Amino acid sequence: MLDLRAQFETIAPEIRAAIEEVLAAQQFVLGPQGDALEREIAEACGARYAVGLASGTEAIELGLHACGVKAGDEVIVPAFTFIATGSAVSALGARPVFADIEPASFNLDPDQIEARITPRTRAIVAVHLFGLAANMDPILAVAEKHGIPVIEDNAQSFGATYRGRKTGSMGRLGCLSFYPSKNLGAYGDAGMIVTSDEKLAARLRALRNHGQTGQYLSTERGWNSRLDELQAAILRVKLRHMADWTAKRQAHAQLYDSLLRDVPGIVTPRVPTGREHVYYLYTIRVGGRAGGYTRSNEKGNEARSDLVQQRLKERGVASTVYYPVPLHLQPLYALLGGKPGDLRVSERASREVLSIPIYPELTSGQIEHVAHEVRDAVLRDR
Numbered sequence: 020m021l022d023l024r025a026q027f028e029t030i031a032p033e034i035r036a037a038i039e040e041v042l043a044a045q046q047f048v049l050g051p052q053g054d055a056l057e058r059e060i061a062e063a064c065g066a067r068y069a070v071g072l073a074s075g076t077e078a079i080e081l082g083l084h085a086c087g088v089k090a091g092d093e094v095i096v097p098a099f100t101f102i103a104t105g106s107a108v109s110a111l112g113a114r115p116v117f118a119d120i121e122p123a124s125f126n127l128d129p130d131q132i133e134a135r136i137t138p139r140t141r142a143i144v145a146v147h148l149f150g151l152a153a154n155m156d157p158i159l160a161v162a163e164k165h166g167i168p169v170i171e172d173n174a175q176s177f178g179a180t181y182r183g184r185k186t187g188s189m190g191r192l193g194c195l196s197f198y199p200s201k202n203l204g205a206y207g208d209a210g211m212i213v214t215s216d217e218k219l220a221a222r223l224r225a226l227r228n229h230g231q232t233g234q235y236l237s238t239e240r241g242w243n244s245r246l247d248e249l250q251a252a253i254l255r256v257k258l259r260h261m262a263d264w265t266a267k268r269q270a271h272a273q274l275y276d277s278l279l280r281d282v283p284g285i286v287t288p289r290v291p292t293g294r295e296h297v298y299y300l301y302t303i304r305v306g307g308r309a310g311g312y313t314r315s316n317e318k319g320n321e322a323r324s325d326l327v328q329q330r331l332k333e334r335g336v337a338s339t340v341y342y343p344v345p346l347h348l349q350p351l352y353a354l355l356g357g358k359p360g361d362l363r364v365s366e367r368a369s370r371e372v373l374s375i376p377i378y379p380e381l382t383s384g385q386i387e388h389v390a391h392e393v394r395d396a397v398l399r400d401r
């Protein structure tokens with residue numbers, strides 16, 4: 020799915036120089052590299068401040084906490100996302116309330132929010148999944164109507180835009196993950212929050228460092244959640260290449276689109292007007308539309324996407340189902356009482372989605388080969 024070595028080979032001398040610089044400075048936590056990266060990321064996201072953290076998951080956790088979410092509160096979260104979106108809520112002792120998604124964008128359906136708001140709702144997490152922004156204007160409107168903050172889980176969509184705004188800059192705060200596989204990936208765990216709220220940024224700086232606001236002076240209980248200098252130096256090198264890498268992902272996506280768009284039984288990603296997709300993943304649906312069929316997990320049968328994935332594997336082509344189990348059906352959340360049939364759009368997506376390799380260093384020949392095999396695997400039993 021991803022060849023990190025291919026990318027490293029294009030930037031190895033720059034990375035080694037950046038690491039050398041940190042080794043020479045011998046400052047490893049909270050130093051000049053982290054400060055510089057925060058300024059650069061804030062600017063890239065169109066936000067005033069950025070606060071480096073230890074991971075994307077902790078960015079969501081600290082972000083929710085800083086917005087006042089506490090034990091017993093409810094947070095509205097899309098059901099179709101990576102588990103961390105929900106577990107960050109649970110880590111605070113709060114309860115995730117799962118909402119369904121839009122079928123075309125795989126993102127939180129703005130029309131599914133209001134019915135889930137109760138007096139205990141303290142936040143809404145909008146996830147920008149796969150590289151595409153959620154439909155933020157109606158999400159922000161319903162949140163504002165009820166006086167509830169919106170937090171953006173921007174772990175997968177750094178650099179994406181929505182009606183001229185950058186993802187991460189539209190809600191109260193935006194959370195980034197620099198997990199190695201992400202479009203901007205560190206060589207270890209790292210994350211960040213961007214916000215234009217000065218007080219919130221200052222509070223987050225304290226929260227990530229044991230709640231300290233002065234020399235060994237803690238004002239509140241905090242975390243140890245800091246982005247280290249080696250990761251910051253590496254990320255600053257990679258940030259310089261992001262525009263080029265994103266353009267390559269977009270070109271690859273266009274090629275996949277042209278090769279797969281008209282294949283019966285395949286639905287290629289749809290990008291609503293006014294949004295720029297950064298293709299963290301290139302995710303198709305198999306089955307679903309155009310006379311296709313869907314085997315149902317509910318009846319104990321194999322999901323269509325699993326079948327296609329298996330066929331591709333036999334031909335030496337990687338693919339992955341992101342995500343095979345929506346959050347309301349995760350064993351972790353069994354106690355919340357979610358049942359199959361509760362959130363049908365998310366459940367159907369989990370049976371039909373298949374992500375195929377997309378990263379900057381792929382060649383057109385490789386893309387054509389993958390597309391050919393995908394087409395073959397889908398059409399075989401038609």
Ligand SMILES: *Cc1c(COP(=O)(O)O)cnc(C)c1O
Nearest residue numbers: 074075076101103104174196198
């Ligand atoms: C990767 C990811 C996270 C968590 O980020 P980490 O840095 O791995 O903790 C959260 N939400 C989504 C949607 C992600 O893809």
